[in-house]
Amino acid sequence: MSAHMRQSIDKESRVTATQAGATRPPKQTVLVADDTPENIDLLGGVLRDHYRVKVATTGERALSIINSDDPPDLVLLDIMMPGMNGYEVCRKIKANPDRCGIPVIFVTAMTSIEDERKGLEVGAVDYITKPISPPIVSARVRTHLALYDQTRELERRVAERTAELLVSRQQIIRRLGVAAEFRDYETGNHIIRMSYYSRLIGAAAGLGEASLDLLFQASSMHDVGKIGVPDSILRKPGALDADEWAVMKRHPQIGAEIIGEHDDPLLESARIIALTHHERFDGTGYPAGLRGHDIPVFGRIVAIADVFDALMNARPYKPAIPLEETVKIMDQSTGTHFDPDLMAAFHRVLDDLARINATYSDEHGRMTDADLPAGS
Template structure:
C-alpha cells in the first residue's frame, strides 16, 4: 500500500453525515478523505492550497445545491479540471443529463453500490492523472517554444541596435525598465514576461533604413527624416501578423513605440489609449535609457535632467499615468543601468530641453 501522504484525496460533499460515513468506509483504505456538509465548505476546500483530486457531490443540499457548487467550480480556471461525480437519489434521465452538462464527469444514483463507487473513482482519478501529465508536457513544450522565440526576438533587436551604431546593452536595459514600469502599472506575470521578451524588437525596422541616413552624424534633412520615420512600419512588416501572442505583441510594439500621447507621433498619429499599453510603456523605457546613455552624437544626461525631460513630456509624448510611476522604479533603474553599463564612468551632462528634443528625434 502506498504511503498515506502520497494517496490521492477525495472530497465527499453531503449534508447527511451518515452518507459521508458510508462513502468514507468504502474509500478510506485507498484514499485520503475530506468531507464537507454544505456547498460553501466544499468550495473553500477546493480553492485551498491543497485541493482534492476528485469530488463526490450530493445534489440536494440546503443552501447551495450540488449543481451550483459544480457550476462555480467549473467557472474557476484554476480548479475547473477537478473531476466531479454526482452521487444522488435523483435518478431521472433529465437529471443525469443536467449533471453532465454542467461539468460532472459521472453520475451515480443512490442507493450506491460500493463496487461501482470504487470503480468509477479509480477510473476518473486515472484519467485526471493522465490529463495533468499531458498538460504538464504541453506546458513544458510551450515554454520551450516561448524561450526559442524570445531568443530570436532578442537577437533581431540587438542586430537593429548594432546597425544603428548604438550598443546592444540598450535593448537589455530598456527591456528591464519596461518590465519594471509594467509591474508598477499592474500587469500580471504572463504579460510582464511577454513585454520583457518583446521590447527588444522595438527598433527592428531600422534594419530597413539606408545606412547613409541611419548613420548620418549630423541633422537629417526633411526627406531623410521622412525615410527614418518609416522604421516602425518596416518593423511591423518584418515581424508580420501572427496569432501568436508573443509575436503579435512584438509587432504592436515595433509599430507604436513612436506614437505620442497627444497624437503628434508616428506612423499613425494615434493618441491616448488608442496606443497599445505595451507600446506606451516601451516608449517611456526607450527614451529614458537613451537619455541616461552615452551615444556617438551625445553624452549621457544626469538622472535629474532625464527626469525633468520625462516629466515635461507627460501628457505630450508620454502617458501621464506611466510618468507618475517612474519615481517608484528609479532605484531599480539605477541598479540595472550599472549592471548593464556600456562604458564605466561615462560622464553625465546637462543639456537644454531643445537639445534633448533633437537628440530624442533620432531614437
C-alpha cells in the same frame, strides 16, 4: 536461528518498510458529501483502506473543502442534501477554473433516467445509485482517479511544452531586435536596457502583470525597422541632413511591416511599439502624427524609455549625458513629447532606471539577461 540473527533480520525489515513508506506516493483524497451518517460510514468503509477520505454533510461544506488549499482528487456527491443540493454543488465546481477538473460522481437514491441525464449534464463523470455495491464504488472511483491522473499529467506536459515554445518565441524576438542593434551599436546593450526600463515604467503606471510581460518582451523589437536603414545613415557621426532624416523616419513603418499583423498578443504588441514609439504626445511625432491617448500606451511608455537611454548613453553623434541633466531635458518635454502621467511614473522609478543603465552599461560589452543581478 540465534536471537542476534532474529534481531538483525527484524531491524532490516523495519528499515526496508520505512524506506518503502518514504517512497510510497501519498494517498489520493476522496470527498464524500452526504447528509446521512449511515451513507458516509458505508462509503468511508469502502474507501479508507486505499484513499484519504474527507467528509461533508452539506453542499456548502463540500464547496469549502473543494475550494481550499487542499482540494480532493474526486468527489462522491449526494443529490438530495439540505440547503444547496448536489446539482448546484456540481455546477459551482465546474464553474471554477481552478477546480473544474475534479471528477464528480453522483451517489444517489434518485434512480430515473432523467435524474441520471441531469447529473451528467451538470458535469458529473458518473452516476451510482443507492443502495450501493461496494465493488462498483471501488471500481468507479479507481477508474476515474486514474483518468484524472492521466489528464493532469497531460496538462502538465502541455503546459511545460507551451512554456518551452514561449521561451523560444521570446528568444527569437529578442534575437531579431539584436540583429537591428548590431547594425546600429556594435557592442550596445540598448534593447536589454529598454526591456527593463519599459517594464519598470509600466509597473509604476499601474499596468497588470500580463501587460507588463508583453511590454517587457515586445519592447526589444522597437527599432527592428532600422534593418532597412543604410549604414551610412545609421552610423553617421554628425547630424543627419533633411534627406537622410527622411529615410531614418521610415524605420517605424519598416519595423511594423517586418513584424506584420498578427492575432498573437506578443507579436501584435511588438508591431504597435515599433510603429508608434516615435509619436509625440502633442501630435508632432511620426509616422502618423498621433496625439495624446490616441498613441497606444505601450508606444508612449517606450518613447520615454528610448529617449532616456539615448540621452544617458554615448552615440556616434554625442557623448553620454549625466542623469540629472537627462532628467531635466526630459522634464522640459513633458506634455509635448511625453505623456505627463507616464512621466510621473518615470520619476517614481528613476533610481531603478539608473541602476539598470549602470548594470547594462555599454562599457561592459554586449551582455545577456543572465548577467542581470538577482533581485533586479
